[in-house]
Every structure is written in structure tokens, then in C-alpha cells.
Amino acid sequence: MSPASAPDPVRFSGPLLQDDPARVYREIRREHGSVAPVLLDGDVPAWLVLGYRELHQITGDPVLFSRDSDLWSQWENIPDDWPLLPMIGRKQPSILYTVGERHRERAGMMVHALEAVDPFELRAHAEKFADELIDGICPKGSADIIAEFAALLPVRVLARLYGFTDEESPALVTALNDMIDGRERALAGQAHLFTSMTELVASRHKEPADDVASRMLADTSGFTEEEIVQDLMVMLAAGHQPTADWIGNSLHLMLTDSRFAASLFGGRNSIAEAMNEVLWEDTPTQNVAGRWASRDTQLGGRRIRAGDMLLLGLQGANSDPQVRTDGSALTGGNSAHFSFGHGEHRCPFPAQEIAEVIARTGIEVVLDRLPDIDLATPASSLTRRPSPWLRGLSELPVTFTPTPALGGTRS
Structure with missing residues (x-):
């Protein structure tokens, strides 16, 4: 049947x-x-x-x-x-549709490139970009924490790790978020991402650096630049939106469930618990x-x-x-x-760790910088994106006491 x-x-x-x-x-x-x-x-x-x-x-x-x-x-x-x-x-050339031994070699290249990410640098990048985003909203006293924070943070961190400059990051943010939205914008976003990745790989082929793209190019398994471009696109897209939704869904849980109220007033122990509960009950993918x-x-x-x-x-x-x-x-x-899959085609463990560091650091910065954050609208009025594939909030309006921007002065 x-x-x-x-x-x-x-x-x-x-x-x-x-x-x-x-x-x-x-x-x-x-x-x-x-x-x-x-x-x-x-x-x-x-x-x-x-x-x-x-x-x-x-x-x-x-x-x-x-x-x-x-x-x-x-x-x-x-x-x-x-x-x-x-x-x-x-007939897609990315790792998503590669099978057998070639898939295992390709996954190994990915894992090696991601494992070499310095965990201290990763957290420093995540904290820096999170602070910059909060600097842009903290003087206002209100914000949509999805559009103005969660939907911007992961790709900025990942772009830095992969080899892009900070100046190239905003256009990548737009491209990736467009790929999640309507069909016309999705195609334009995908085209920009492909062009950007192609240029990055060509640049790193000539001048390697300490980044994910360079480490993938240095692999000796004989992958073409086209294959590496495709895999970097998959890694960036798969790493950005689910992590953004992990941040948003976790903050939503902490703002609407009394069990996590203590975390909103300086405590951090419940952040990991909220993030884990989201993966079980409200998983982004x-x-x-x-x-x-x-x-x-x-x-x-x-x-x-x-x-x-x-x-x-x-x-x-x-x-x-x-x-x-x-x-x-x-x-x-x-x-x-x-939530991260299972078996040969699961999300690589180093990628899971990177996503967790970005999400947890982002949530910690929000709670540190906006300690009296609260929902600006009733929880019942919040809506989700109309997708059976990725689950995330369309918006999360919040209010808080306005504070001056740090301007890079966090101690």
C-alpha cells in the first residue's frame, strides 16, 4: 500500500x-x-x-x-x-544527499573542520556579537527579541568562524533569513549565499587562514571546491535557523513558565534546563x-x-x-x-556543541543585560511561522528598563 x-x-x-x-x-x-x-x-x-x-x-x-x-x-x-x-x-551535490563511504569521508572533513574551533574564541565571538545586538535595543525599553536578536546572532557568529569578515555578515544574515521566508526572497537569498560561499572558498584556496573554510580545503580526501561550497552552505543554513529558534523558543519558555522565573533575576542554572526542555517539547526542527x-x-x-x-x-x-x-x-x-537526528546523517557533534554555545551565550547576555525583561503582549497572542518543518516564533515582543549601551566596555 x-x-x-x-x-x-x-x-x-x-x-x-x-x-x-x-x-x-x-x-x-x-x-x-x-x-x-x-x-x-x-x-x-x-x-x-x-x-x-x-x-x-x-x-x-x-x-x-x-x-x-x-x-x-x-x-x-x-x-x-x-x-x-x-x-x-x-542530484544535489551537498553532503545531505551523499551516501556510503563518500558520505563518511565528507562528514569526517566537516567534523575535523568544526572540532578545531577554539571554544574560548567561540564564546568570545558569541558574547561580542550578542552584546552588540543588545546595545542596539537596550536604550529603547522594548524590542522584538526574535527579529532584533535571535534571528541575527547565530549567522554572525558562524560567518566569523567560517572565514567571512564582519562587514560581509549583515548581507549573509539577510540572505539566510530570506531563505526562510517567501519563495521569491528564498531564491534570491540562496543565490547570494552561493555567490558569497564561492568567493570565500576561492579566496581561501589562494590564501588559507585559521577558519572552517580553509580547514575543509586542506582535507586530503579529494573534494572539489564546488562540493565544499555546497557543504559550507548546508552548514551555515542548518546552523543558523535552528539555533535562532532554539534561542527564541527557550526565551519564550522562560518568559511564560513560572518554573524558570528565577533565571530572569540573575540565576543561570535554569537556562540549560529550559534549553533541554525545548529540544524535547518544542524542538526547532x-x-x-x-x-x-x-x-x-x-x-x-x-x-x-x-x-x-x-x-x-x-x-x-x-x-x-x-x-x-x-x-x-x-x-x-x-x-x-x-532534535539533532541520529545515525550517519545526524548533526555532527561539534556542530551541536557550537549551536549550544551560541544559544546559551545569547540567552545569558539577554538576561544579564535586560534583567527585568518581560513579555509585551499576552502569551496567547504570540504566533509561530507557518511551517511544519521548522518551529519558531514569528515575533517575541518584550519590554525592559532602558539602559545605556555598553559600547564594547563589558568587563
Whole structure:
């Protein structure tokens, strides 16, 4: 049975996925089980995997459940203007769609380049850019902490680590944020990012420096400059938006949940707890496309045909009642969530560490510099971006006592 012919496939869109995804996942699981038939834009069929064990099985078997999108049986039905093509492309040269030994070599190049990032320099960069952003808003007494802080910080830090100058950073911020918004701006943003990365790689090929791009070019596995450009684009895009949403979602939790009130008055112990809870309950990357079955198989009681696409329901798996019998997952720093993926194609561990440092440092600077920060509107009026893939706030209006800018004088 294909997902399209299964009884009552679920349309994978709509306001509920934006406003209350937890309810949607519960209803889908109740009606269809851990592997559910869904319809993407244009009634394109796929399977949504919501079961924790099933997701573990998929991500742990890259041969049966491949990242090779050429396997997809639906390509003949996909129009050139299908809105999800930027996410589910064919014959893409990036690491996202490389499989087998070549993928492992490519991932190794990435890990080596990221592992060499000095943790003290990383935190210093994150604190510096966070302070600069807060300097721009602290005298006003109010701000949208998403648009004026969270959506700007990660890419500025990552751009510095990868080899861009601070002067090039603002245009990269615009490009990456455009890629998240409407189709026309997304294409322009992607074009700017490609051009910028191409110029950076060409420059570092001639004059290497102590940065991620140079270390990737120095790898001896024989990757082309085009492959390195593509991987740097993936790393920057994948590192920016989820980290921005991690900051925003964590601040939202701390501003709306009384359990974290102490952190808003000088305490830092609860920041890590809030960030961990977000990864379990409100993870920035909700769903990922995808995996493709290389042969007929069974999964979660469903007959999966060769060429079927499976969507990784990361948030659905995190909230699977089969593994969440109580609230223990949220305590003690339990990191058994799927927010960074699992298996060969998971987010590399050094990238996870970099994202955590950027997010935590950013939140600490907000709470240090704006100690009486509070919501400017009722929590019920806040809205999320209309996406089933990435979950983040459209805005987070806050108020605080106006203070002078530091101007680089933090001791």
C-alpha cells in the first residue's frame, strides 16, 4: 500500500501544525499509529514516522532507508515549481544527499573542520556579537527579541568562524533569513549565499587562514571546491535557523513558565534546563525530509514500497508515549531526543556543541543585560511561522528598563 492509497491520508499543512503541533501528532498517532500516510503540497504522498523506535530504526539503517533522493518513485509527478524542491532536490551535490563511504569521508572533513574551533574564541565571538545586538535595543525599553536578536546572532557568529569578515555578515544574515521566508526572497537569498560561499572558498584556496573554510580545503580526501561550497552552505543554513529558534523558543519558555522565573533575576542554572526542555517539547526542527526506501519493507505495521519517501517526525518521536511514560526525559540533561537526528546523517557533534554555545551565550547576555525583561503582549497572542518543518516564533515582543549601551566596555 502506498501512502496515497492508505485510508484518509493526512494533509501535512494547515494552521494546527503551526499553532498546536503536539495535538496534531497525538491525533495522527491515535488514528494511524506510528507511521502515518500524509500528503505534501500538490497531494504528493509520503509517510510520516512518529514512533521513537521506528525513527531509530530508519536513521540507524542508511542502506534500507537511504538519503539518496534519486530513489524516489514520485519524481515523474513533481513539477518544476514544486515549492518543496529546495528542500527535496534531485542530484544535489551537498553532503545531505551523499551516501556510503563518500558520505563518511565528507562528514569526517566537516567534523575535523568544526572540532578545531577554539571554544574560548567561540564564546568570545558569541558574547561580542550578542552584546552588540543588545546595545542596539537596550536604550529603547522594548524590542522584538526574535527579529532584533535571535534571528541575527547565530549567522554572525558562524560567518566569523567560517572565514567571512564582519562587514560581509549583515548581507549573509539577510540572505539566510530570506531563505526562510517567501519563495521569491528564498531564491534570491540562496543565490547570494552561493555567490558569497564561492568567493570565500576561492579566496581561501589562494590564501588559507585559521577558519572552517580553509580547514575543509586542506582535507586530503579529494573534494572539489564546488562540493565544499555546497557543504559550507548546508552548514551555515542548518546552523543558523535552528539555533535562532532554539534561542527564541527557550526565551519564550522562560518568559511564560513560572518554573524558570528565577533565571530572569540573575540565576543561570535554569537556562540549560529550559534549553533541554525545548529540544524535547518544542524542538526547532520538527520534521525532516527525508529518507527513501531502497526496497519493499515493513515499518510500524505499514507496508513500505521501494521508492516511498519517509519524513522524520522528530517532535512526534520526542513525544512518543511509548518512551515518555513520565516527565523524566526533561530532567538531568537527558539528550536522548531526536532534535539533532541520529545515525550517519545526524548533526555532527561539534556542530551541536557550537549551536549550544551560541544559544546559551545569547540567552545569558539577554538576561544579564535586560534583567527585568518581560513579555509585551499576552502569551496567547504570540504566533509561530507557518511551517511544519521548522518551529519558531514569528515575533517575541518584550519590554525592559532602558539602559545605556555598553559600547564594547563589558568587563
